[in-house]
Amino acid sequence: MRDKVTAARRWVIKIGSALLTGDGRGLDRQAMAVWVQQMAALRESGVDVVLVSSGAVAAGMTRLGWSERPKSIHQLQAAAAVGQMDLVQAWESSFEEFGLTTAQVLVTHDDLSDRKRYLNARSTLRGLLDLGVIPVINENDTVVTDEIRFGDNDTLGALVTNLVEADLLVILTDRDGLYTADPRSNPEAELISQAMADDPTLDAMAGGSAGALGRGGMQTKLRASRLAARSGASTIIVGGRIKQVVARLKAGEQLGTLLLPEKGMLAARKQWLAGHLQTRGRLVLDEGAVRALEGGCSSLLPVGVKAVEGNFRRGEMVVCAGLDGREVARGLVNYGAQEAMRIIGRSSEEIVSVLGYVDEPELVHRDNLVLV
Ligand SMILES: Nc1ncnc2c1ncn2[C@@H]1O[C@H](COP(=O)(O)OP(=O)(O)O)[C@@H](O)[C@H]1O
Numbered sequence: 184m185r186d187k188v189t190a191a192r193r194w195v196i197k198i199g200s201a202l203l204t205g206d207g208r209g210l211d212r213q214a215m216a217v218w219v220q221q222m223a224a225l226r227e228s229g230v231d232v233v234l235v236s237s238g239a240v241a242a243g244m245t246r247l248g249w250s251e252r253p254k255s256i257h258q259l260q261a262a263a264a265v266g267q268m269d270l271v272q273a274w275e276s277s278f279e280e281f282g283l284t285t286a287q288v289l290v291t292h293d294d295l296s297d298r299k300r301y302l303n304a305r306s307t308l309r310g311l312l313d314l315g316v317i318p319v320i321n322e323n324d325t326v327v328t329d330e331i332r333f334g335d336n337d338t339l340g341a342l343v344t345n346l347v348e349a350d351l352l353v354i355l356t357d358r359d360g361l362y363t364a365d366p367r368s369n370p371e372a373e374l375i376s377q378a379m380a381d382d383p384t385l386d387a388m389a390g391g392s393a394g395a396l397g398r399g400g401m402q403t404k405l406r407a408s409r410l411a412a413r414s415g416a417s418t419i420i421v422g423g424r425i426k427q428v429v430a431r432l433k434a435g436e437q438l439g440t441l442l443l444p445e446k447g448m449l450a451a452r453k454q455w456l457a458g459h460l461q462t463r464g465r466l467v468l469d470e471g472a473v474r475a476l477e478g479g480c481s482s483l484l485p486v487g488v489k490a491v492e493g494n495f496r497r498g499e500m501v502v503c504a505g506l507d508g509r510e511v512a513r514g515l516v517n518y519g520a521q522e523a524m525r526i527i528g529r530s531s532e533e534i535v536s537v538l539g540y541v542d543e544p545e546l547v548h549r550d551n552l553v554l555v
């Protein structure tokens with residue numbers, strides 16, 4: 184039994200190109216329907232599901248009648264733009280059969296490294312999950328060039344895992360998991376059932392991609408598991424063609440390779456936040472707000488803030504201090520300084536009438552807050 188898996192409440196499931204396109208024969212709609220049925224059952228059991236789907240380039244190549252993956256970035260982008268249509272249509276109609284709504288989310292590296300856009304993407308995805316919608320995520324290949332590409336969706340899957348604070352990243356691929364060597368070239372290779380993600384001995388085992396369609400091979404999957412571990416998530420690398428793979432994982436069966444984080448979710452997140460040494464401003468809190476924060480598990484609401492200092496933007500790190508100047512906490516702020524000044528002292532319901540819109544009811548969400 185794998186407790187980390189059976190107890191996970193939010194899964195990011197990443198499906199690679201080789202699997203999705205039946206090794207280059209266009210989208211394998213039958214296989215997609217089988218995964219959808221399993222993801223629908225997962226949702227039904229109360230688990231949030233986020234899908235990271237590759238396959239745009241591969242599907243586009245088939246549509247355009249190309250048999251070889253193009254080298255030029257423009258051609259890749261053209262293929263991705265054509266194939267993405269196919270991809271979302273296929274997912275959408277398949278999920279629809281189970282009464283589930285999907286949303287297309289295309290992101291770039293820049294979107295997740297810019298603080299403000301990071302928060303925006305995070306709120307959108309959380310909003311979608313609250314609505315019971317299944318986000319279908321891919322890289323926005325149209326607007327990226329080589330230097331700023333994720334390039335492989337394993338990395339994207341891990342960053343999305345961090346973004347939505349998922350407990351589990353499931354990477355479905357064309358092998359049954361991570362082997363002690365690339366099984367294509369070494370038939371003696373053995374499947375690794377479980378390891379710590381940061382175990383350095385794994386590096387020598389994970390090779391690049393031997394397939395014509397996949398990008399990163401096991402190297403990027405291993406790297407992805409380490410990125411996912413940063414927010415305390417576990418990763419499973421597993422064969423997408425294994426019968427009822429998702430359902431069996433959910434039931435605790437030991438399939439594929441489970442890569443575990445060193446730290447739990449909360450500890451990992453707090454450490455990540457604590458690493459943001461540079462603060463951009465200061466919020467001065469009334470006594471009630473100080474008490475609420477020090478009690479743990481409370482967000483900082485605008486009503487408890489007396490003054491705003493500094494010129495910070497949404498998503499930047501600010502100091503939260505008491506009226507006596509004592510630093511209480513640090514956190515990522517949901518509103519820029521100009522907006523914050525207008526909403527402090529007011530109830531969260533008033534934000535919309537003051538600003539004309541509302542990003543979040545909290546000034547700093549408790550997940551983005553670390554006590555000092
Ligand atoms: N140690 C290993 N264990 C399993 N597969 C490996 C290993 N090293 C390299 N590989 C290769 O990684 C491939 C899967 O990665 P990739 O082709 O990028 O697929 P995807 O499209 O699913 O991301 C396998 O087909 C295999 O050839």
Ligand SMILES: N[C@@H](CCC(=O)OP(=O)(O)O)C(=O)O
Nearest residue numbers: 199200237238239240336398
């Ligand atoms: N954005 C690209 C995905 C990149 C890629 O090939 O990823 P993967 O197959 O997961 O190694 C696409 O949709 O074709």
